Amino acid sequence: MIKTVETENEGLKRAFMLTIPAEDIDARVEQEVKRIAPQIRMPGFRPGKVPPNLIRKMHGESLQQDALNSAVQAGVQQLLQDKKLRPAMQPEVALEDDYKPGSDVQVKVRLEALPEIPAPSFDGLKLERLTVDADESAIEEQIQRLASANKNWTDAKKGHAAATGDLVVMDFAGSVGGKPFDGGTGQDMQVEIGSGQLIPGFEEQLVGAKVGDKRDVKVNFPADYPAENLKGKAATFDVTVKSVKIAGESKLDDEFAKSLGLQDLEQLRGILRDQQQQDLNGLTRTHMKRRLLDELASRHSFEVPGSMVDAEYENIMQQLRHEASHESDPEAALKEIDQDAAEYRRIAERRVRLGLLLSEIGAANSVEVTEQEMNRLIMQAASQYQPKDRDTFIRYIQQEPMAAAQLRAPLYEDKVVDFLFSKADITDRKATRAELEADLEAEEGHVHGPGCGHDHDHGPKVKKAAAKPKGKAKTDEGKPVAEAPAKGPVEKASAKPKSAKPVKDAAGAKAPEAKAEAKPKAKAPAKKKA
Secondary structure, three states, X not given: OOEEEEEEEEOOEEEEEEEXXXXXXXHHHHHHHHHHHHHOOOOOOOOOOOOHHHHHHHHHHHHHHHHHHXXXXXXXXXXXXXXXXXXXXXXXXXXXXXXXXXXXXXXXXXXXXXXXXXXXXXXXXXXXXXXXXXXXXXXXXXXXXXXHHOOEEEEOOOOOOOOOOOEEEEXXXXXXOOEEEEEEEEEEEEEEOOOOOEOXXXXXXXXXXXXXXXXXXXXXXOOOOOOHHHOOOEEEEEEEEEEEEEEEOOOOOHHHHHHOOOOOHHHHHHHHHHHHHHHHHHXXXXXXXXXXXHHHHHHOOOOOOHHHHHHHHHHHHHHHHHHHOOOOOHXXXXXXXXXXXXXXXXXXXXXXXXXXXXXXXXXXXXXXXXXXXXXXXXXXXXOOXXXXXXXXXXXXXXXXXXXXXXXXXXXXXXXXXXXXXXXOEEEEEEOOXXXXXXXXXXXXXXXXXXXXXXOOOOOOOOOOOOOOOOOOOOOOOOOOOOOOOOOOOOOOOOOOOOOOOOEOXXXXXXXXXXXXXXXXXXXXXXXXXX
């Protein structure tokens, strides 16, 4: 019988010393010998007739180790069951240094327990829902931008000198220090002068070029260029102009809509209107969810496991440091983050507390993620990996409970939030998109990035997004996290190879997401993300 002695009981921290009798280990070894005996083959003995003492002699070390591991695991599980403990994180388990096979095993077990959460209170819950109507003028602006991204190009007259707004078709060969570099050549590349598609200084040197001209374009690769070997380097591109094209007038009519694979202009407006409304509904939900979490946080206060706070704090800091590395002055950004470390830890603690609270509310009210929903989540996540890695990822999720819980958590949280919405007294108030976005951005403690509960890709924008502030980094309390993130077994597929060409690493303009035929025939010049 295992002997248990509690060695620490402070707050949520617990520590125990387990003593597992040597007889328990020996019994497990004997049981394993009997199990594998029929499978053992040895010269001079019939199959399955090898004496147990010889089996122990051949496989004694591995049998002893397996028995020890299983005994420790069983002992820890029995401890958690007897003491009614729910570990916040994986318990720390260690053998005493002086253990010798054949003797009793002393095992140190340290853990932090999940707290006893008071019965969640959400009676009298009142929330305000800001609603925003679709902006018809913004839809017309989107259509105009689509037209600009799908210009009809015609060859310019002979002798025409390329100007801003013209399309140049060129061959090029780049070199750094007089030496060519991988990916530095291209043929029949199209660039609209003034579009910002290429690295700074390149397009300006194409102004005035005519068909057949050869030019040496001298530029410097940006310091943040994706290819490490080219960052900040001076380069020369030998350019041959093959054609110059001018843009024809784009008429916003049914024919334009048909060029996108749609029936008429009204269908295009309907698609854009639906996209905009979905986006606005998402912002409205995020705003109301933030208010709900604020209300829950104000009603509940209980101790949370430090290990969970540490894990969430590190998650926040890693995100902020990653963002800081892309700032114009990374050192200054990192310094500012470090100065606000105490505030980020407070936010981490709030996230953990809200996560535990939502979990408790869900469990108490039979909120669950169905098997069908879980399978859908797994397939969606697997689609982000290269085809050859998808089966590996699926097996990993199926075999690792913590990884499965990490995948399930966002949907579970949304279902709990929906449950709470159904119990709240909700009043509607009309607002503008600008008011709604300003309210979201102004909230204290908002961290941009994964887990912020705020969709930052709002589809085709009506107004130009504001430049990212260089000052204090913001943190997000919009989404509580109750578990440390779990990493998958394989690398995600890269979205695209890092180009060594003069093109900025950027995403192109999006067409309405109606059907495949709705995409523009000509891809708009890409622009670097702000």
